[in-house]
Structure formats: C-alpha cells, structure tokens
Amino acid sequence: NNPREAQAAGIATIFQELDLVPSLDVAANLFLGRELMRPGGLLDVPAMRREAKRRLEAIELAIDPARLVADLSIGQRQVVAIVKALSYASRVLIMDEPTAALTVGEVERLFDIMRKLAATGVGIVYISHRLEEVPEIADRVTVMRDGRVAGVTEPHAPQAELVRLLVGRSLDELYPARARSAGKTLLSLKDASFRLARESAGWQPPSGISLEVKEGEIVGLAGIMGAGRTELLSALYGTGLAGRWQGEVAVDGKPVKLDSIDAARKAGIAFVTDDRRGSGLMLRMAVGLNLVMSVIRRISPAGLMSPRRQAEAVRQSFGQFD
Known part of the structure; x- marks a missing residue:
C-alpha cells in the first residue's frame, strides 16, 4: 500500500x-x-x-x-x-x-x-527500453505494452522478436529510406570547437566540428554518453561550455557570435535540455508560467507581466501542437 x-x-x-x-x-x-x-x-x-x-x-x-x-x-x-x-x-x-x-x-x-x-x-x-542491454544483464525478459504483459522471452531472443512484442507488429525495416527535400541552410558550423570554462581532467571538449542544418531537415548527432553531444548543443545555446567558440558559426548565412542565451534566442535558436528537472522546467511554478518564461520581456510592458498577454501567449503555444 x-x-x-x-x-x-x-x-x-x-x-x-x-x-x-x-x-x-x-x-x-x-x-x-x-x-x-x-x-x-x-x-x-x-x-x-x-x-x-x-x-x-x-x-x-x-x-x-x-x-x-x-x-x-x-x-x-x-x-x-x-x-x-x-x-x-x-x-x-x-x-x-x-x-x-x-x-x-x-x-x-x-x-x-x-x-x-x-x-x-x-x-x-x-x-529499460534499451534493447542492447537486455542480453548483457537479464536472465529473463518480460515485455510490456499498453500496461499489459505482451510476452515473456529469453534475453538472447532476436531483436526483431523483442521489437515485435514492443510495438505489436513485425517491422521489416526499422529505418526505411525517406524522401527528403531540404530547403536553405539555417545553421552552419565550420571547424567549430569549444573550450571549458573550467578544464576537466581526462575529458576533451568537442573540436573540429563542421555541419549544416537545413530547412525541413532533422540532423542527428550520434555518439556514446560522454562523447560531447550535449556539450556541443549546450554551447550552441550559449550555455554549458559557456559559449566559448572557435571557428565559424552562421545562422541564415549570417555570421553570429553565440556567447549567451540571449544571443542564441535572438538568432532564432531554441534548446530543449536533457535535464528536465534541473534546468528544463521550474517545477514549483504553474505550467502557464513555464511556457512564457522565454518571452517574459515581450509580455511584461514596463516590467509588469500582463495577464492578458500571458494568457494569449499560452494559447498560442498550445495552438502550435493541435
């Protein structure tokens, strides 16, 4: 109980x-x-x-x-x-x-x-939802789906069988080819590197990175935990590695200096942190206030928050995901 x-x-x-x-x-x-x-x-x-x-x-x-x-x-x-x-x-x-x-x-x-x-x-x-860990540690595997037991199997069962139990059907192609029609380049990095505000022994910050993100395109960063993915993305938002840049960074083809969160926002960059509890949300505040924190200046003329503008900003936020 x-x-x-x-x-x-x-x-x-x-x-x-x-x-x-x-x-x-x-x-x-x-x-x-x-x-x-x-x-x-x-x-x-x-x-x-x-x-x-x-x-x-x-x-x-x-x-x-x-x-x-x-x-x-x-x-x-x-x-x-x-x-x-x-x-x-x-x-x-x-x-x-x-x-x-x-x-x-x-x-x-x-x-x-x-x-x-x-x-x-x-x-x-x-x-765990990480299928690669199952044969490493488990003696028996129970797969749940929609609140019910979908099946019980051996840890060394083929991954396709585990996926079938997880989603309820066989998947012939986990990563099917998709037609892509990307637009103009929104974000580009050329030979970018970053340094820590306070150096950490045994860890090398990201360096020599070049990539482009185009309109309508999803770019994935692969790497094991500790490889520098989060540090790189945090630096793009002017946080994490304190925004210390070396190399060329451009947004919409224009060079930018992303040395602060304010600079990143003005450049049109948003960031969803992996630490929802620590830095992503203010858990003691209402949902509405969390939604408008990034636009607090816009809805606070003369330094006082306008309840009407706050409500409108919240409606717009929800409306984007209808």
Missing part, C-alpha cells in the same frame, strides 16, 4: 530521479531518517562514516563517505543509491532506467555490481 510496507517486505526501488540530497555527504545520505546518535541526542558522524565506508567497500566502491553527493558523477550517485537501498536489508531491488544518464564505463561498472548482487541472492527487476 505504501513505500514503508514495501521496505518492510524487503523491496527497494531506485527511480530515475535518485532520492539523494546533493548538499549532504555520502554517509548522511545513507543514514537519512535513521541517523546513528550519541548519548545526549547528538549525531554520531564518525560512526555513520565508518559504517558507510564498510558498506561501500563491500561492493568494491572507493568513495569517501565524507564527500558531498553533489561532487559525485552520475554513475557514482547511482551506486550510492543502490547501497542506500540495500541498507534496508532489501531482498528485491527494482531499478527504473538506471543507465539513462550513464557513460559506457559507468554502465559496465553498474552491471558488474548488479551481477555480484544477484550472485548473493538479491532479486533484481531491471526496467
């Missing part, structure tokens, strides 16, 4: 949005809500950090328990969430899309930990 009953039954869930507090250290997160106390009601921080270190070392994870969660990589946070879930003496672990934001190396590390947990008798329900 509720999460507490599930925990009491030995079931723990790790959601895509990890239940960790970035401003607290690793040990404090592991013991959040069930802190170890000293006589007199004081927190026993040394004891919690010792126990946290023991639990981390049990799965061969070298992370300082005193380190802030905010300073950890996404992959490290994922593993800390697993350790936290197991600290409830969980026998069943439900993992919802755990690799969505992980690099290839972090995925391999996560899979290694999952295999070790399974070897100790922990049952794992692994939720």
Whole structure:
C-alpha cells in the first residue's frame, strides 16, 4: 500500500530521479531518517562514516563517505543509491532506467555490481527500453505494452522478436529510406570547437566540428554518453561550455557570435535540455508560467507581466501542437 510496507517486505526501488540530497555527504545520505546518535541526542558522524565506508567497500566502491553527493558523477550517485537501498536489508531491488544518464564505463561498472548482487541472492527487476542491454544483464525478459504483459522471452531472443512484442507488429525495416527535400541552410558550423570554462581532467571538449542544418531537415548527432553531444548543443545555446567558440558559426548565412542565451534566442535558436528537472522546467511554478518564461520581456510592458498577454501567449503555444 505504501513505500514503508514495501521496505518492510524487503523491496527497494531506485527511480530515475535518485532520492539523494546533493548538499549532504555520502554517509548522511545513507543514514537519512535513521541517523546513528550519541548519548545526549547528538549525531554520531564518525560512526555513520565508518559504517558507510564498510558498506561501500563491500561492493568494491572507493568513495569517501565524507564527500558531498553533489561532487559525485552520475554513475557514482547511482551506486550510492543502490547501497542506500540495500541498507534496508532489501531482498528485491527494482531499478527504473538506471543507465539513462550513464557513460559506457559507468554502465559496465553498474552491471558488474548488479551481477555480484544477484550472485548473493538479491532479486533484481531491471526496467529499460534499451534493447542492447537486455542480453548483457537479464536472465529473463518480460515485455510490456499498453500496461499489459505482451510476452515473456529469453534475453538472447532476436531483436526483431523483442521489437515485435514492443510495438505489436513485425517491422521489416526499422529505418526505411525517406524522401527528403531540404530547403536553405539555417545553421552552419565550420571547424567549430569549444573550450571549458573550467578544464576537466581526462575529458576533451568537442573540436573540429563542421555541419549544416537545413530547412525541413532533422540532423542527428550520434555518439556514446560522454562523447560531447550535449556539450556541443549546450554551447550552441550559449550555455554549458559557456559559449566559448572557435571557428565559424552562421545562422541564415549570417555570421553570429553565440556567447549567451540571449544571443542564441535572438538568432532564432531554441534548446530543449536533457535535464528536465534541473534546468528544463521550474517545477514549483504553474505550467502557464513555464511556457512564457522565454518571452517574459515581450509580455511584461514596463516590467509588469500582463495577464492578458500571458494568457494569449499560452494559447498560442498550445495552438502550435493541435
């Protein structure tokens, strides 16, 4: 009936949005809500950090328990969430899309930990839409469609069979050829490169990039997690890599300097971030306010927002997707 009953039954869930507090250290997160106390009601921080270190070392994870969660990589946070879930003496672990934001190396590390947990008798329900991960980690596969079980199969079943179960019909061509009639060039990059505002050891920012985007055309950027795709697109919007450009960038054939979000907007560039919760939406504000934030100046004459103009802007936004 509720999460507490599930925990009491030995079931723990790790959601895509990890239940960790970035401003607290690793040990404090592991013991959040069930802190170890000293006589007199004081927190026993040394004891919690010792126990946290023991639990981390049990799965061969070298992370300082005193380190802030905010300073950890996404992959490290994922593993800390697993350790936290197991600290409830969980026998069943439900993992919802755990690799969505992980690099290839972090995925391999996560899979290694999952295999070790399974070897100790922990049952794992692994939720994923990435078909290539299925044979890597699963012992049995259940495919769901429209809220119902569409079929149960072996992890090494042909991918075409998994796709058939997912969509409800056979697909002879996953990527059929499409006729394309692209228009004029909207965006062009020539030998573009970017540098970090603060250099990060072991990571090379995107460089030597040339591409064009034409009217009516969809250009896909392929690459593994950590290859620089997000950093490149963020820089195009004057954010992420702080908009530090080298090379030639043009919009509608005119050279532009995209060194700020305002400059990108004036050039007609919009950006949909992959971090909806952190930077894409203001979750505590109404849908209408979220929709008009990018045009707040236009609907706020003399610095005061006009409710009439706000309502009209919202109607126009919804009307574009009728």
